[in-house]
Amino acid sequence: MVISTISETKKVLENHRSTGKTIGFVPTMGALHQGHISLVNRAVNENDTVIVSLFVNPTQFNDKSDLKNYPRTPESDIKLLKESGVHYIFMPSEQEIYPEKDTRVFDFGLLDKVMEGEHRPGHFNGVAQVVSRLFDIVEPHRAYFGQKDFQQLAIIRYLVKQLKLKIEIIACPILRESDGLAMSSRNLLLEPDKRKSAPIIYKTLSEARNKVNELSVKDLIYWVIANINKDPNLAVEYFSLVDSETLQPISNWEDSSSVIGCIAVKAGNVRLIDNTFYK
Template sequence: MKIFSTIKETNEYLAARRSEGKTIGFVPTMGALHEGHLELMRRARKENDILVVSIFVNPIQFNNPDDLKKYPRTLEEDIKKLEQVQCDVLFAPDAEEMYPEKVTKQYDFGELDKVMEGKFRPGHFNGVAIVVKKLFDIVQPHRAYFGEKDFQQLAIIKKLVEMENIPVEIVPCPIVREPDGLAMSSRNRLLTPEQRKEAPFIYRTLQEAKLRRQHICANPLRQMIINRFEGNEHFKLEYFDIVDDKTLQPIHAWNNKVGTVACVAVWLGKVRLIDNIRII
């Protein structure tokens, strides 16, 4: 596995591989790798000649400085995992390499980034879009792989590719879960043992929303699930919503022709967790 920390050497090495006719699959990450990440990589490995992974904790997508500070950084452990999935190239730059000058770019995603995560994390998706665009420019992959756990982020990235006319195929990949249903996340390692025992409540409640959809209209179902979270003393609900899977706008009546996803963000102690489930 080649490990690069500069844009120049990464770009030059991959340009040579493309000139040989090799296809490049790319998995951008912020490290603290878990099985969910590795599943993306295995798929990229299977579907392309070259697997490229980036590890970069992107400072401009954190609106909370404390969240950035405590985000887990486990590079040595991550490298061992990358070797296990036969990663060809790791790009692991520092912030100075990625942002030698002050970032001023502002994207307009319409209503996509005004709801859910965007409502509670101002500037987050602009930071995501800037780093993803830069990484795409550096790696120039044929395909890029993203997990559906970050459902809104996936929608933003699809829109970014359309807006910037980037020649890359975005490949969505299903959520990978622990045996008890908790969506795999780098933040899970920050949970105390007691909090970890409580965490599967998130997915159980989403499953209940999916099941109840057969009998309850969208608005009362939304309120019922909000009440479930607010009635559990271990959690602080940030949002729960049932949205159109393309526009991300709240839906108020069931329409079997429109894809519908239930999305949630909660605090469990000092750890913020997100999850979602497809309703229709």
């Protein structure tokens, strides 16, 4: 069932909630791929009722041409979701979500001052605006997010804590194409030569794991960037080795017991992100 209004969404979900049914929620921007469907499948397995939102949120795009070019495939999205056993699809208009300009500014401490937050000013504030709005509309028991957007996951967990929401945030593993490229809606925008080069990103991140014992943090960062930049189709925007809880950069391997490497790479006009654990 496809719903486009907040009032109807609240009404149908309240009927489920009042009979003690659990509600699982997967917020998406559409252009769905198997990575999204893995989140949906988990939600279907773990909840009585599942709702998926399809909404390209304008407030999280710091680059307006990126918003304009973002892939939109509503017909195939709806078909995929129905085949996956989703009960409700929430497809609101921008006017429905933002009847007036959302001027809320969130404080995430240091979480949004690094990596994506540093390179995409205002991005996470926009994410928090839409996610908090959707959580208010859906009031799910559980919400599902992919680990590819690792920093976003940390921000959302912080948001839930900050707003004292009783929502369990479920992190789902990255799904990859057969050549290792992390599944992403943006992969649809890659030119053939850039698509061919893109798997080098994860290949390099994986190879770097074998160098942890022989290279310093600084040297490993240098090695990863240099290795990817050797390909003329790819340009690293950043590669950071950070503590997986605080997201703050480490200087030495001893600085943290759980280290994740996060990367953003431009492949032509398309920006790809990925991550992997090093410790």
